[in-house]
Amino acid sequence: DAKTTQPNSMESNEEEPVHLPCNHSTISGTDYIHWYRQLPSQGPEYVIHGLTSNVNNRMASLAIAEDRKSSTLILHRATLRDAAVYYCILRDIISNFGNEKLTFGTGTRLTIIP
Amino acid sequence: DGGITQSPKYLFRKEGQNVTLSCEQNLNHDAMYWYRQDPGQGLRLIYYSQIVNDFQKGDIAEGYSVSREKKESFPLTVTSAQKNPTAFYLCASSTGTTNTEAFFGQGTRLTVV
Numbered sequence: 001d002a003k004t005t006q007p008n009s010m011e012s013n014e015e016e017p018v019h020l021p022c023n024h025s026t027i028s029g030t031d032y033i034h035w036y037r038q039l040p041s042q043g044p045e046y047v048i049h050g051l052t053s054n055v056n057n058r059m060a061s062l063a064i065a066e067d068r069k070s071s072t073l074i075l076h077r078a079t080l081r082d083a084a085v086y087y088c089i090l091r092d093i094i095s096n097f098g099n100e101k102l103t104f105g106t107g108t109r110l111t112i113i114p
Numbered sequence: 115d116g117g118i119t120q121s122p123k124y125l126f127r128k129e130g131q132n133v134t135l136s137c138e139q140n141l142n143h144d145a146m147y148w149y150r151q152d153p154g155q156g157l158r159l160i161y162y163s164q165i166v167n168d169f170q171k172g173d174i175a176e177g178y179s180v181s182r183e184k185k186e187s188f189p190l191t192v193t194s195a196q197k198n199p200t201a202f203y204l205c206a207s208s209t210g211t212t213n214t215e216a217f218f219g220q221g222t223r224l225t226v227v
Contacts, residue, residue, distance in 0.1 A: 032212045043120075043204050043218030044157070051213070087156070091212030100164065101172065102147050102208065102216055106156035 004088045009109040012078050020073040020108055022088030027068050032091045035062065035073045037084040038107070044087060047073065083112045116141045120205050120219035127199075127226050135190045135222045137205035143217070145210035146188035150174060151202040151221075160203075163188055164210055192224065199226045 005023040012018040024033065032051050036044040048055055048062045050071075055062040061074040075082055087107040092100065118139040127133045137146065145164050149157040159172030163182040177196025182188055188207075192199045202223050208216040 030212070034215070036216075041202075041221070041223075043206070043221050045218065046215035049213065049215065085156075100145065100210060100212060101159060101162060101170075102145075102206065103159055103173075104149070104157040 004090060004105050006086075006088055006105065006108045008106070009111065011111045011113055012075075013113050014080060015077055018075040018078045018082070018110065020075075020086050020088075020110065021070065022072070023070045024088070024090055025069045027090060028092070033062070033064060033068075033071050034089050034091055035060070036087045036089065036104075037082075038087065039084045044104075047086070049091075078110075078112050080112050080114065083110055085109050118205060118207050118217050118219045120203075120222050122222060123220065125222055125224045127224065129226055130194045132194060133192050133199075133224065135192070135203055135205075135224070137188045137190065137219060138186055139188075139207040139217070140186060141207055141217060142185070143207035143209055144185070145208045146182070147206040147208075147216070148172075148178070148180065148188070148190045149204040149206065151204060157204060160190065199224060 032049050034049040035047040038044040048060050050062045063072045085107040087104050121136045147162040148160040151157050158174050160178050161180040163169035166185050169180050169182050179191045202221050204221045205219045206216045
């Protein structure tokens with residue numbers, strides 16, 4: 001399975017942009033890059049995903065390196081509500097029957113400083 | 115509203131007892147997943163199912179069992195064989211294709227005393 005590597009923790013000041021990095025050097029050509037975040041004592045929620053091109057939505061932007069071996073989740077203006085654990089994952093197909101695992105790593109714990 | 119529901123939110127059991135955690139979704143998703151999360155840790159995959167009447171072991175299946183008799187439901191049984199069952203359990207569902215989002219329930223916190 002392709003794996004991702006993220007820093008254990010990051011801090012950012014409120015109302016400033018945040019860039020959360022993710023390395024996935026063994027990514028395959030058909031892997032989508034997904035980001036989820038998990039608030040304390042809650043289930044993760046979807047943030048954004050992409051394949052090759054940069055993506056924007058109301059929550060964040062996703063910048064994907066040209067070689068796809070890394071990506072960056074960008075929160076344009078962090079608020080206290082953005083304090084969470086952010087997971088970067090790859091959606092992989094592991095068998096001829098399309099049996100897909102959805103595997104998470106340990107993520108990055110983002111702390112927002114008021 | 116469509117979504118995925120886990121119940122109960124908190125569960126207490128005595129050591130040596132089997133316990134079943136419920137997960138129901140009305141999103142018409144084919145794929146469902148169970149994860150375990152320990153304090154300060156990431157999510158570890160227990161079991162997953164891509165279709166009714168079929169499921170696969172994840173990375174930490176020992177001591178757990180599942181069934182998928184209906185598309186909407188994917189219950190997880192924590193058996194007495196699970197050595198350290200106290201944890202936060204999360205259920206998720208997805209269409210099963212890699213370019214769509216997965217939806218998570220709010221989790222069940224199981225404490226075994």
